Amino acid sequence: MSEERWRWLGNGLSLSGYFILVHIDPSIGAVLKLAGSACVIPFCIKLKMWDSLGLIGFFSAIEISCLFIN
Numbered sequence: 001m002s003e004e005r006w007r008w009l010g011n012g013l014s015l016s017g018y019f020i021l022v023h024i025d026p027s028i029g030a031v032l033k034l035a036g037s038a039c040v041i042p043f044c045i046k047l048k049m050w051d052s053l054g055l056i057g058f059f060s061a062i063e064i065s066c067l068f069i070n
Contacts, residue, residue, distance in 0.1 A: 003042050003043040003046050004043065006039045006040070006042055006043055007039070007040055007043040009036075009039050010035075010036040010037065010038070010039030010040035010043075011036065011040065012036070013032050013033070013035050013036030013039060014032075014033050014036035014037065014040075015036075016032055016036075017029045017030070017031070017032030017033035017034075017035070017036055018033060020032060021033065021066075026066055027066075027067060030063040030064075030066045030067050031067070033059075033063050034060055034063050034064070037056045037059065037060050037063075040052075040056065041053065041056065044056065
């Protein structure tokens with residue numbers, strides 16, 4: 001699968017995860033958001049989007065802490 005499709009998949013997972021995080025179950029939402037972030041990473045590396053990778057890392061750290069708290 002191309003990086004572009006991984007990006008679309010990752011964005012869809014992130015949006016779904018955010019909805020689930022807020023309205024249904026924080027743990028499942030955080031896992032989906034982490035999976036979405038992992039899917040977007042190859043696209044960001046290919047285009048050398050280091051600022052986006054930094055934000056992905058920052059938000060992933062918050063989501064991981066959400067998993068341990070809940």
